[in-house]
Each structure stands twice: as structure tokens, then as C-alpha cells.
Amino acid sequence: MIWATSPACTELETHVLDWLVEMMALPEKFKSTGTGGGVIQDSASSAALCAVITAREKATNYRSNARGCNGELVAYASAQAHSSIEKAIKIAGIGSQNLRLIPVDSEFAMQPEALEKQITRDREDGLLPFFVAATVGTTSSNAMDPLKEIGELSRKYNLWMHVDAAMSGTAAICPEFRHIHRGVELADSYCFNPHKWMFTNFDCDCFYVADRSALIRALSILPEYLRNKATESGAVIDYRDWQIPLGRRFRSLKLWFVIRHYGIEGLRHHIREHVSIAQEFTRWVEADEKFELAAPVPLNLICFRHKAGDAFNQELLDRLNRTGELYLTHTRLRDRFTLRMSVGQTNTTLAHVQKAWDKIRSVASEIESEGWDK
Ligand SMILES: Cc1ncc(COP(=O)(O)O)c(C=O)c1O
Structure with missing residues (x-):
């Protein structure tokens, strides 16, 4: 649950997730040596939930955990996005009616012009756009949302961009398929599932953030019974603050075996x-x-x-x-x-x-x- 209860569990996870950044040529900012880092979640659904909660907290100046939401936050995803995005929006208290499903083009990819129009309309209505989910390989159609264009809009309007690459992300291990990630350097968070297409037993989702401090601030809670010297030193990672549950499995071990084996x-x-x-x-x-x-x-x-x-x-x-x-x-x-x-x-x-x-x-x-x- 915390570094102190199994240092090896934490250290190997950090190590393997840093390896994957290099193997897939993901942005350096997702590495633990920079401002961000990776953590293994059970599923892409949990990764989306952590991303939405962090984005919600950031957009409300870290007040929504304490006060709740007042219904003004608005999120975006394509009409082809996986249902886990809507589920995360519901669970995080944003309200599913505040999720806008943006139309797609002839290849089922999100239309950035339609996204910008919707963001502008929502701002004019006094709402606060805060989150967009872009998908690399949609479930229904394997469509690739244009990450670069969506990322640029995220920067322009101050939205958190989460990239859901649940199945297709693995393809980036091959240099010739890395075009699917064009623009991922603009993402605030990213996930893919080795349990889908990287020969790893269920469950295993790799979730990365560019700024780990925002994630930790959103999810951290420290009751007396979890206080310990290692945590207080500030020198270790406590992955309980990077996920919903407290306890966790040693999932990096199987991922380590897969990478070592193949x-x-x-x-x-x-x-x-x-x-x-x-x-x-x-x-x-x-x-x-x-x-x-x-x-x-x-x-x-x-x-x-x-x-x-x-x-x-x-x-x-x-x-x-x-x-x-x-x-x-x-x-x-x-x-x-x-x-x-x-x-x-x-x-x-x-x-x-x-x-x-x-x-x-x-x-x-x-x-x-x-x-x-x-
Ligand atoms: C694009 C995409 N996102 C998310 C999911 C949900 O994955 P998980 O079962 O890991 O929550 C899927 C599952 O099919 C998916 O295809």
C-alpha cells in the first residue's frame, strides 16, 4: 500500500514504467526522473477516473474535494470514446450531462473544429471546460483522434488532456507505428493496457502523468495509521496516492517478466x-x-x-x-x-x-x- 510495506513492489514499478516510456518513445515528462511518472492501475477505466479527479481538482483550485462541484465543469470526448470516460465523469461528480460527445469525421476520429466550437459555446454560457479525453484506437472503430490538434486546443483553453490508448498504444513499441502518438507530448495524462495487447495477464494498465504533484494532491489522504518515516522523508513514492484503492498488487512483476521474456x-x-x-x-x-x-x-x-x-x-x-x-x-x-x-x-x-x-x-x-x- 505504501513504500514502507514493500519497497521492492514500488521500486520495480517505477523502474518498469520508466522502461516503457523509453520502449514506446513516450514523452520524457512521463518518467519518474522528471515532473511526472507512471503507475500501474487495474484498468483503463481507473486511469480515466484518476485523470478526471485530478483535472477537476486542478480546475477548481483544489477545492472540489472539499466542497464538491457546482455543475459548471464541462468535459469532452469523441462520440466514439469508450464508455469508461462517461463512467469516470459520473463517478467524479461532474454529471454525465456535462460530458459533450464531439462528432467524428469519416474515419471516426474526433473533429477538432467541432471541439473548439463546443468549448467556445460552453464558455459563452458561463461554464468551465476542464477536461478532454482523446483516444488512440477507439473501441468500436479503432479510430485515432488527432492528438496534436486536440492538445493545442487543450493548451489554448486550459483543459486537461487525457489520452486513452488502451489497446492500440502498445503498437508504439514499433517505430513504424509511432505516428499514432503524434501530439502525445501535449497530454497531461496517458494510459495503455499491457493486458490488452502486450501479452500480460489481466489486470495491468500503465497510467502516466506529466505532473505527479497534481495527481498526488488530488488523491492523497494521510490518516495516523499510515504515517511512517519513509513517507515523511519525502524521498519515496507512495503509490496509494496515485490510485483509488489503498492496497495494491505487485503487478510490475508480471510486466517485468513479460519484457524480460520477449x-x-x-x-x-x-x-x-x-x-x-x-x-x-x-x-x-x-x-x-x-x-x-x-x-x-x-x-x-x-x-x-x-x-x-x-x-x-x-x-x-x-x-x-x-x-x-x-x-x-x-x-x-x-x-x-x-x-x-x-x-x-x-x-x-x-x-x-x-x-x-x-x-x-x-x-x-x-x-x-x-x-x-x-
Ligand atoms: C479505448 C478503450 N478505453 C478503455 C477501455 C476499458 O478498458 P478497461 O477494461 O481496462 O477499463 C477499453 C476496453 O475495451 C477500450 O477499448
Whole structure:
């Protein structure tokens, strides 16, 4: 819970999170040697909550913890942002009606012009814009929000920018995919989940802040029974002040093992392999006249559908999942039922995905033969 109860737990976590900044070419300010630092949370949802609470405190001159909020704070995220952002806004007492979902472009990325318009309108209405969540790889569509443009608006209007890169962030281990982070140097906080795409057992979310003092000031609480000499020396990190719970697990150990086991080159090899398999699947979908892509495929998530319509696709999904041979999830993109294939499991190979595609096509043919597309 605190440094004194397990110095190794804290020290290894700091060390591994600093390693990851270097491995992924994240901004130096996220390292513990600068003004910021990283901490392992259970999930991206918890990271978003910590970011919102810190942003709320900062925007209210560190008064909201004591006095509560008066409903004037306004937050922003794209219409494709994960539901965890809305959950964080609700839990942090901002009120979900004070979360503005900004429209997206043809590739499902947030439109910065629409964000600026909304911020201006809210300011004119006497409200206080304080937080924006930008996503690198949205859940439904794998869209990449324009971090640079959103970051510049955050600076201009004094908003906290949190970057949610839950699944896709891992791709930055490969230099050729680092363009997904263009503008991340403007972020106040950032998170990605090694438990999604870095071969680490659930749960493990790496959460970084540029200014750790703001996070600690927002979350710190010191009852008598936690007082100790190490904390009072000011020379150690007490991660209890960087998260919601007090007690914590030794999650950095498994992350350390993963990094030691694969090495940077090994991790890159698997990430590249998954992206290449996903791109191959994309070509199969494009080449099949009965199927279509529903969104661009920048990395490892393919959103696609059969052209026969929503009911057909729902039936296709249900039948495929009933086979027990593969499991697909769905979403709605532009209000159309869409299937999602994600390639990211440690041992997934092209042969598995080829088998899945064969199954998808054969089950689709079976449904067609029953007259569904007529
Ligand atoms: C973009 C994004 N953000 C956040 C989450 C939530 O992740 P967690 O389960 O770690 O809270 C997800 C999960 O799918 C996600 O895709």
C-alpha cells in the first residue's frame, strides 16, 4: 500500500514504467526522473477516473474535494470514446450531462473544429471546460483522434488532456507505428493496457502523468495509521496516492517478466505479426463481394459486415459464436450492425485467422441458402 510495506513492489514499478516510456518513445515528462511518472492501475477505466479527479481538482483550485462541484465543469470526448470516460465523469461528480460527445469525421476520429466550437459555446454560457479525453484506437472503430490538434486546443483553453490508448498504444513499441502518438507530448495524462495487447495477464494498465504533484494532491489522504518515516522523508513514492484503492498488487512483476521474456525485439515481432495478419484479413474482406469493411484498419482491429443488413449480421454473429470455434463481438457504426475481429492474442497465427474467415464465410453461405438475403 505504501513504500514502507514493500519497497521492492514500488521500486520495480517505477523502474518498469520508466522502461516503457523509453520502449514506446513516450514523452520524457512521463518518467519518474522528471515532473511526472507512471503507475500501474487495474484498468483503463481507473486511469480515466484518476485523470478526471485530478483535472477537476486542478480546475477548481483544489477545492472540489472539499466542497464538491457546482455543475459548471464541462468535459469532452469523441462520440466514439469508450464508455469508461462517461463512467469516470459520473463517478467524479461532474454529471454525465456535462460530458459533450464531439462528432467524428469519416474515419471516426474526433473533429477538432467541432471541439473548439463546443468549448467556445460552453464558455459563452458561463461554464468551465476542464477536461478532454482523446483516444488512440477507439473501441468500436479503432479510430485515432488527432492528438496534436486536440492538445493545442487543450493548451489554448486550459483543459486537461487525457489520452486513452488502451489497446492500440502498445503498437508504439514499433517505430513504424509511432505516428499514432503524434501530439502525445501535449497530454497531461496517458494510459495503455499491457493486458490488452502486450501479452500480460489481466489486470495491468500503465497510467502516466506529466505532473505527479497534481495527481498526488488530488488523491492523497494521510490518516495516523499510515504515517511512517519513509513517507515523511519525502524521498519515496507512495503509490496509494496515485490510485483509488489503498492496497495494491505487485503487478510490475508480471510486466517485468513479460519484457524480460520477449525483449523489445520479441514484442515488436508479435505486434508486427498481428498487424500483418489483420491487414491480410482486411484484404480478404475487401476481395469478397458479399462483405465490406465498416472502418479503416490502421492496426489490428477489423470492423466489417456482410452486405445483407443488420438482421443478417446479427444472425451471423450468433451462429458463429454458438459454434464455440471463434468469438466475435459487435458494435454499431453509422447505426449499422458491425462485426469486430481483433487480432492480439499472444499465440494467434495466420492459420487461426484463416480458419475463422473460412468459418465466417461458410456460416454466411448457410444463412444465405435459407433465403435471408432475399
Ligand atoms: C479505448 C478503450 N478505453 C478503455 C477501455 C476499458 O478498458 P478497461 O477494461 O481496462 O477499463 C477499453 C476496453 O475495451 C477500450 O477499448
